[in-house]
Amino acid sequence: MNLIVIGCGRVGSELAFHLFKQGHQVCIVDQNDKAFLGLPMDFRGRTLEGDALNQIILRRAGIETADGVVVVTNFDMTNAVVGHIAQTYYKVPSVVVGNFEPRYRYIYDAFNLQVVSPSHWGAQRIEELLYSLEARMVFSAGNGEVELYEFSIPQAWEERLLSELLPDEGCQPSALTRAGRAMLPELDMTLKLGDLLLVSATLEGMTVLRQRLENQQGQEV
Numbered sequence: 001m002n003l004i005v006i007g008c009g010r011v012g013s014e015l016a017f018h019l020f021k022q023g024h025q026v027c028i029v030d031q032n033d034k035a036f037l038g039l040p041m042d043f044r045g046r047t048l049e050g051d052a053l054n055q056i057i058l059r060r061a062g063i064e065t066a067d068g069v070v071v072v073t074n075f076d077m078t079n080a081v082v083g084h085i086a087q088t089y090y091k092v093p094s095v096v097v098g099n100f101e102p103r104y105r106y107i108y109d110a111f112n113l114q115v116v117s118p119s120h121w122g123a124q125r126i127e128e129l130l131y132s133l134e135a136r137m138v139f140s141a142g143n144g145e146v147e148l149y150e151f152s153i154p155q156a157w158e159e160r161l162l163s164e165l166l167p168d169e170g171c172q173p174s175a176l177t178r179a180g181r182a183m184l185p186e187l188d189m190t191l192k193l194g195d196l197l198l199v200s201a202t203l204e205g206m207t208v209l210r211q212r213l214e215n216q217q218g219q220e221v
C-alpha cells in the first residue's frame, strides 16, 4: 500500500519503520529534517521535509493516490485538520490520527476521525496493571474503550452462577474453557474452580468484576 506518515517523532518514526518492514511504500513527512535522524538506519522509505498544513507538501507526499494517511504530530489541531482534509477532500480510504492531549479529544470526535490517544490508553493500562488480580488483558479494541480479559474462576465462586459474577452493565462473557474445551457461556451456567473465562468489558465493568472476584466470600458488590 502507499502510506503517508506525518510527524517523524516517537510514534511516527516507529510506525513508519514498521510499515516499511511490512513491505509498504512509505513516505514520512516532518517539518524538521532533524527528526528523520530518529529513523532506523535501514529505513528505505521516502522522507519529506515540510509543514503538513501546506497542501503542496501533502501532494508531494502523494496524498492524491495514498491508500492510508497517519497524522501523528505533537499538535492536536494539526492532526485533526490534516486528518480531516485527507478524509474529506482527498478521500484517502484509511485515515488514522494521533491525539496528543486527551483534553482535546473532542476536536477529533467533531471531525469523525479514527483516533488513537496513546496517553489516555497508557494511563488506563497502568491503572489496570496496578490492580492485584491476575485478570490478563488479551485484546484491546478501538482506543481501549472495550478490552478482552481472561481469568480463572477462584474457589470463592465455585458452584455459583455466571450471572451472579458478571455485572449487569459493561461486561459480557465471550468464552469459557473447562478441561481444555471452550464453549460459549450461558449466564445460567454453574462455575467450576479453574474455569478459564474470557469477557469483553469496559473499564467500569471490569472494575466491578475485579471487586467481585477479589471478594473472598464470593459476595456480589
Ligand code: AMP
Pocket (backbone or CB within 6 Å): 006, 007, 008, 009, 010, 011, 012, 029, 030, 031, 032, 035, 050, 051, 052, 053, 072, 073, 074, 075, 078
Ligand atoms: P513527537 O513529539 O515525538 O511525537 O514528534 C512529533 C513530530 O511532529 C515532531 O518531529 C515535529 O517536528 C512534527 N510536526 C509537528 N508539526 C508538524 C507539521 N505541521 N508538519 C509536519 N511535521 C510536524
